[in-house]
Amino acid sequence: MGKQMTEMLKGTLEGIVLAILAGRPAYGYEITARLREQGFVDIAEGTVYALLVRIEQRGLVDVAKVPSEKGPPRKVYTLNAQGRDDLEEFWRTWGFLAERLEQLHEGGR
Template sequence: MTEMLKGTLEGIVLAILSVQPEYGYEITARLREMGFSDIAEGTVYALLVRIEQRGLVAVEKVPSEKGPPRKVYSLNAEGQASLDEFWQTWRFLTERLDRLQKGGR
């Protein structure tokens, strides 16, 4: 399960950001609300660094009441294109897996 989740986590995070901008802790909290309780905060932050480096998100530093400014991530056009590709791949896989589960038909 963990390995499968690692392969889809980027798409899941992009989907979360497609709803509204969020900062790292909010994304982690949203994942936990959705039942992804085993995902470590460090995993989410490492993923955010990668998607930022790949240019899939816009980042705005917002002042925080406690400590340094927070990085708020929002989906940009490149990120939306990546998310669209993720959903297309997801549909492809689920259709085939559903057929396989039903005996290959």
């Protein structure tokens, strides 16, 4: 992954993870796997886990511990109402930026 992609992801990864959770609840490794399925192959699990801690602390997700067949219980993250609001704001901001970038790309028309 190039430096430019890494820098852009820093500002958008939270919104991407919230969008994944909007589809259905998930645990950390599952979120990482979904990111990789979407082409974000260079994102480290540690990055995702640190982000999950932050969004939990900010109250954007509800967390439940569920038993795991392979070790300790898993923390399953579910997007809550505050998280949905945050995701809606992310999409509005993304739409604004995407429109402006497309205008610049087309020569300022």
